Amino acid sequence: MQIVAQRNGTQSPTSVAGSxxxxxxxxxxxxxxxxVRSAVTNVANLPKLSSDNARxxxxxxxxxxxxxxxxxxxxxxxxxxxxxxxxxxxxxxIEARVIGFPPENESxxxxxxxxxxxxxxxxxxxxxxxxxxxxxxxxxxxxxxVVLVSDYTSQIPAVVREGRWWGIARGNLSSVRFDxxxxxxxxxxxxxxxxxxxxxxxxxxxxxTIVGVDRGVSSLYQSAQLKPAVDLDALDxxxxxxx
Amino acid sequence: MxxxxxxxxxxxxxxxxxxxxxxxxxxxxxxxxxxxxxxxIRNVEPSFVIVAVxxxxxxxxxxxxxxxxxxxxxxxxxxAPGTGAAWTISTTLVAIPASALSRGFFSDxxxxxxxxxxxxxxxxxxxxxxxxxxxxxxxxxxxxxLHETILQAVMNAAAMAVVMLLVRRFAxxxxx
Numbered sequence: 558m559q560i561v562a563q564r565n566g567t568q569s570p571t572s573v574a575g576s577x578x579x580x581x582x583x584x585x586x587x588x589x590x591x592x593v594r595s596a597v598t599n600v601a602n603l604p605k606l607s608s609d610n611a612r613x614x615x616x617x618x619x620x621x622x623x624x625x626x627x628x629x630x631x632x633x634x635x636x637x638x639x640x641x642x643x644x645x646x647x648x649x650x651i652e653a654r655v656i657g658f659p660p661e662n663e664s665x666x667x668x669x670x671x672x673x674x675x676x677x678x679x680x681x682x683x684x685x686x687x688x689x690x691x692x693x694x695x696x697x698x699x700x701x702x703v704v705l706v707s708d709y710t711s712q713i714p715a716v717v718r719e720g721r722w723w724g725i726a727r728g729n730l731s732s733v734r735f736d737x738x739x740x741x742x743x744x745x746x747x748x749x750x751x752x753x754x755x756x757x758x759x760x761x762x763x764x765x766t767i768v769g770v771d772r773g774v775s776s777l778y779q780s781a782q783l784k785p786a787v788d789l790d791a792l793d794x795x796x797x798x799x800x
Numbered sequence: 801m802x803x804x805x806x807x808x809x810x811x812x813x814x815x816x817x818x819x820x821x822x823x824x825x826x827x828x829x830x831x832x833x834x835x836x837x838x839x840x841i842r843n844v845e846p847s848f849v850i851v852a853v854x855x856x857x858x859x860x861x862x863x864x865x866x867x868x869x870x871x872x873x874x875x876x877x878x879x880a881p882g883t884g885a886a887w888t889i890s891t892t893l894v895a896i897p898a899s900a901l902s903r904g905f906f907s908d909x910x911x912x913x914x915x916x917x918x919x920x921x922x923x924x925x926x927x928x929x930x931x932x933x934x935x936x937x938x939x940x941x942x943x944x945x946l947h948e949t950i951l952q953a954v955m956n957a958a959a960m961a962v963v964m965l966l967v968r969r970f971a972x973x974x975x976x
Binding site: 656657658659660661662663664666668694695702704709710729730731790 | 829832833834836837840843844845847849876879880881882883887928937938941944952
């Protein structure tokens with residue numbers, strides 16, 4: 558068979574069978590040998606791998622800490638940058654940070670970390686990025702209490718920016734109402750209501766946007782529901798503006 | 801006459817030491833004016849102060865409970881602008897019946913004390929807004945406060961259950 562296959566230039570069945578068996582054996586030996594070699598190498602490198610692992614873990618922890626610090630710095634910078642235009646706009650403006658809230662949320666007030674020592678006075682206006690926040694109600698040496706525009710004691714002379722219709726922006730705990738507006742006024746949802754010149758605020762500071770109008774058929778006045786210009790539940794930095 | 805009829809039975813004091821109760825009250829007040837604002841739902845946040853007051857009141861006699869409620873309410877009035885003495889009066893008023901009723905149920909029963917916390921919230925907020933109205937609070941916002949009170953009662957009952965579970969898990973068993 559070998560000779561015939563040699564003459565025909567092909568492989569004999571014996572050769573095919575032999576080479577196949579040999580290939581399987583070689584593959585098996587090679588795999589086992591590779592595995593053993595790899596295992597021996599790993600065992601030999603174990604102390605080095607362990608130290609590398611510890612070093613990488615420490616490095617990862619340090620990077621995570623640094624990342625968290627950088628995020629905190631970036632957030633702080635963004636918060637400062639958001640109120641910086643207000644500080645630049647008004648002379649004597651005082652930047653402050655919100656540090657507290659009423660214990661049971663029974664009123665809509667906040668506590669800020671600036672008081673009489675920083676020049677804060679009662680009835681000063683408080684603004685944030687976007688518009689009016691409220692007015693200073695009580696001043697301590699190092700902190701002040703601010704009544705938000707949504708508090709039931711808040712009453713601000715206000716005017717519709719387009720149309721100049723006057724009214725009073727009053728808090729009703731959950732939002733702000735724009736009351737005592739003449740029935741002649743054409744109030745439309747989406748219009749911006751701003752402060753008029755008053756005891757606390759300079760004119761033109763946005764209070765909120767009209768989201769609903771109640772014409773009150775038998776009433777002398779109409780009123781509107783406002784969405785506050787500032788997210789009053791997410792206050793961080795504010796600016797106290799003396800009048 | 802037997803002297804046992806003329807002298808009221810007084811149960812031995814098994815409540816927490818004053819410094820433990822004071823510490824919990826201080827922590828509750830601190831949480832109340834800082835972090836709890838961020839977990840508010842529909843402008844309503846749980847009251848850890850009433851949880852602390854009920855937790856203490858059901859373990860002690862009426863006099864101690866009243867003093868604890870008085871101090872807790874005073875602290876809240878000191879921290880809240882424009883409430884006058886409303887928290888002081890309402891919290892004291894709640895601590896007294898909570899303590900008096902505790903003679904009739906087990907103070908370590910989570911469902912019962914949670915229900916008491918909810919009832920105390922309803923009673924305290926009712927008393928609070930009545931006092932506020934007497935102090936000049938405007939009318940017309942009652943429905944908002946009613947909704948807020950009901951939601952807070954549910955929150956406080958849940959908070960009380962969680963607190964009791966944590967205390968049961970980590971605190972040492974009481975001395976008998």
